[in-house]
Amino acid sequence: MKSYNHQKHYTPLPTREGQGGGSAPPFSMPMFRSFVPERLRPWIYVVQAFCFQLAGCVYLGALNEMIGGRAIMREDVTMCLYSNLAGMAIWFPVLFRMKFHFTNRALLITAALVLALCNWLFTQTTFLPLMWVLCFVAGMAKIQGTFENMSNIQLWMTPTRDMGVFFPCLHIILLTSIELQAWYSAFFGHHLHWYASHWLVIGLMMLVVCIQLFLTRPWCPMPERVPLKGIDWLGAAFWSLLGLQIAYIFNYGDWLDWWHSPAIRTLTGTSLITLGGCLHRMWTKQQPYFEPKMWTYRHLVPILLLIAVVEGLLASEHVLEEVFYEEVMDYEMLTSRALTLWALPGIWAGCLLSWLWLKVWHFNVYKLIALGLIGITLYAAGFYFLVADHINIEVLRLPLMFRGFGYAVLSISLMWCLHEIMTFEHFFQSLSVFNFMHMYIGGVIGCALYAWGLRYYMADNILRYTAYLDMPAFTAAPFDIGTWMDAFIPDMMAVTIKQLYGWVLYIAGFLSLGFLLWDIPLVRRHARRFPTWPVVGLRALMRLRKKTSLH
DSSP: OOOOOOSTTOOOOOOOTTSSSOSOOOOOOTTBOTTSOTTTHHHHHHHHHHHHHHOOSOOGGGHHHHHHHHTOOHHHHHHHHHHHHHHHHHTGGGHHHHHTTSOHHHHHHHHHHHHHHHHHHHTTOOOHHHHHHHHHHHHHHHHHHHHHHHHHSHHHHOTTOOHHHHHHHHHHHHHHHHHHHHHHHHHHHHHSOTHHHHHHHHHHHHHHHHHHHHHBOOOOSOSSOOOOTTOOHHHHHHHHHHHHHHHHHHHHTTTTTGGGSHHHHHHHHHHHHHHHHHHHHHHHSSSOSSOGGGGGSTTHHHHHHHHHHHHHHHGGGTTHHHHIIIIISOOOHHHHHHHHTTHHHHHHHHHHHHHIIIIIIOOOHHHHHHHHHHHHHHHHHHHHHHOOSSOOGGGGHHHHHHHHHHHHHHHHHHHHHHHHHSOHHHHHHHHHHHHIIIIIIHHHHHHHHHHHHHHHHHHHHHHHHHTTOOHHHHHSSSOOHHHHHHHHHHHHHHHHHHHHHHHHHHHHHHHHHHHHHHTSHHHHHHHHHSOOHHHHHHHHHHHHHHHHHHO
């Protein structure tokens, strides 16, 4: 690698506001060549961040075309997605080590080339384990490229490194790209071929490579390179394997009939062994991938549980919405993906509100979390009252806006809470665990629960409603059973989806009410005096013994 004098363009280590380290340095981007205008430089990195976020290795907008073209199951394709998300989540703890070891140019070019290669190889193979590996590697390259772009323009967005500004700006790019990726992959799958999404991504990655080759030069923020020695790569492999095993169990569980299947039973046992290996390395190795101290921060576990519950609730987007669009309304994939673009105004509104709430108004974060949960509640209520076998497509736009609003607000507010409780030393480790729960663990468990609920309530509703059939008319000849079933089954499916959205409505409504009440100081003080459950249980046991002794 060509040597370069970094002393001239040295940038100090990032420091958390309020934890010392001096004031933030003035914003500059010394990696660009001198002929590139100063005002244009950060916008080039914004475009590159969008390029990386639009990339991936599997694109669910062309899900049906991929299933038909490869003769594979829906679960196989979604497992590719979970592998991609696992690669992104596990790479967070080493992002800064990579940034301080390699030059900015080398990292971006390597990440772009890896993504391009993985996309090309994905179109050439039908071997499922290899597809999963390619998606996992592509996930690591995607998050490395995104981080490298966003970390270099952070001071441009907020000179004081205020996360109340940075996180809303970051989520505008992340969440907008997610919706656009689903739409363009459906567009290409409908009009061209599902391979076209991969070729588009390869083209975007070549654009990033050309920008880095012709507009930038090698630059690293450290005068001396930080070595990569001491990283617990085996521990990272253990945690990745554990996450993928959990995803496999819940992804294929409904298809394989859960623990009636020998494969699921075997995988459950091996996942417990993997968990033991993860904990053993965490407690015995001097520098484990996830340090034990990281788990001791106050409020970390509640934040992780809450984001998992939120992801489980919003998994209705991938199960209930898709079933409604395809099975009840008979929408094509392109139509349903174009409809979901209406979530974008809600996303942008949620990011704007989060910025105002955290940066300008400095209001209590409990209320902000409650507003995000209210957005999910209104989304569930909209689908609960609107779901039917014949509705106008336009009436679904408002619930989708509420869904985008709630998701954006909760993603930003919970990540901001995580940043506030963690020191910089453990923030990226906790961010890795946070994204394991945020990106796919909560979602895959939620999808499994919805799939089980669809199967249970669908069978129950068919049994209940067939009891009210007009049997003389049903047995009269001739009776067009096919036409009757074509109307009956979508009706039952719509009723089933309503019931499941009702559960989402209940859970999100009670959670939002709980956070609104928790924000009241009087309620919070009395709630803290409430004894723990073991104490409640011991008191109840003592009362029971007194009653029995009297008798």
